[in-house]
Amino acid sequence: MSFSQLGLSEAIVRAVTECGYTIPTPIQAQAIPAVLAGGDLLAGAQTGTGKTAGFALPILQRLSAASQPAGARRPVRALVLSPTRELAAQIGDSVKAYGKYLKLNSAVIFGGVNINPQTTMLKQGVDILVATPGRLLDHAQQGNLKLDQVEILVLDEADRMLDMGFIHDIKRVLALLPKKRQNLLFSATFSDEIKALTDRLLDNPAMIEVARRNATADIVTQKVHPVDRNRKHALLAHLIKEKNWFQVLVFTRTKHGANKLVEQLGKEDISAMAIHGNKSQAARTRALAEFKSGKLQALVATDIAARGIDIDQLPQVVNYDLPNVPEDYVHRIGRTGRAGSSGEALSLVCVDEHDMLKGIEKLIKQSLPSEVVAGFEPDPNAKAQPIQLRSEEHVRGGGRGRGGQGRGNQGGARQGSSRDGAGQSRGTGAQLGQKQGQGQGQRRSAGPQAPSPSGARAAPPHRSGGRGR
16 A cells, blocks of 8 residues: 555655655554544554554645735644643644645644744744644743644554643633644553543544553564662663664653663763753753663663664663553553664663553563573662652652652552642643543643654754753
């Protein structure tokens, strides 16, 4: 099957072909006709499957078939909400690339950067707007845009959107939209919260699921290396040197842990940098650029900070710390094994994390093979110690870092501090209420997903983070 057989115009097919894509991925083959049909859609797909093109291409097709009169100020006709800056930027790049031969324009807005250029761009009129929730609401409050003519709404990575505590922002955005519109919800995992959200947001949606629920990619080799907690950094350094790894993405539970690990790897002459919410925009941009170019052996990241890392053939992902929430394991290892390439996901597991490992294996419905590395045998008499379950990535620090929510082990109740630090808020999909939800919850700003069948074109990396006035 070709893209032209899916009902896309010659102009769109030409642009897609120039991007190097000729055969739609499974999610694209199913999603594009469904979106063109005009109904609501619930789509489940792992990262790296080309799901961005699954909604971007039919949106371009639908809007270009009914362009606005020449000379009129362009209203926002399609709105794509993204949980992070990285994802928003990558989606925006994809929309521009796929629509290069169409008379449509698009824009991307997110926090952490100067708001004034965005204001100028919005006042000129935009057909397709990609945004993070907090910055979108900032512009709406300042009167820089109206959303009363939105025809299509996309919630991308909806599971992550809820996980980051954006439910109140979503409710406030919905209140600005017309009741009659097409809703598209894309999610890598389907939790109970996602099901509750879809029940209230979507109207008799078509459902597409190209991978087993909460499944991990079959082409990713997964393995556990048992090790004592105080020897994890030594084992990681050993593996990187012995296997001559480059472009290894390492996940830690906290920002402090990421910084400490970078220092430890540096002492082993291993080039490494960290990305997390406390890093400046310039530091995050430089770290991602060097990692994508292959200059950096290891990139150490917290879960949210890694959302924008999309490389065609990222070979290794290492869980230095197991995630507090089992679903995050699926997200993490989805960074490798993309677009038909094989990948390897290793987890360094100490005695403290045995219950977390059981939760992950229960979620993915398989037991992960375990292999002890010679010279790093764990102490059989070691006793488990409590793990800090409130991730630093989700706790408000000083200054203008973004608020988030601590996450209990095994996906317990999620609680987040409000963006201005005043009070607490709890948000889940079940709280959305009506389809056109109302609510004045405290909001957060965050502010791209490889849209293509073969992974992402490198996009300007931007981190989800503070309100970023």
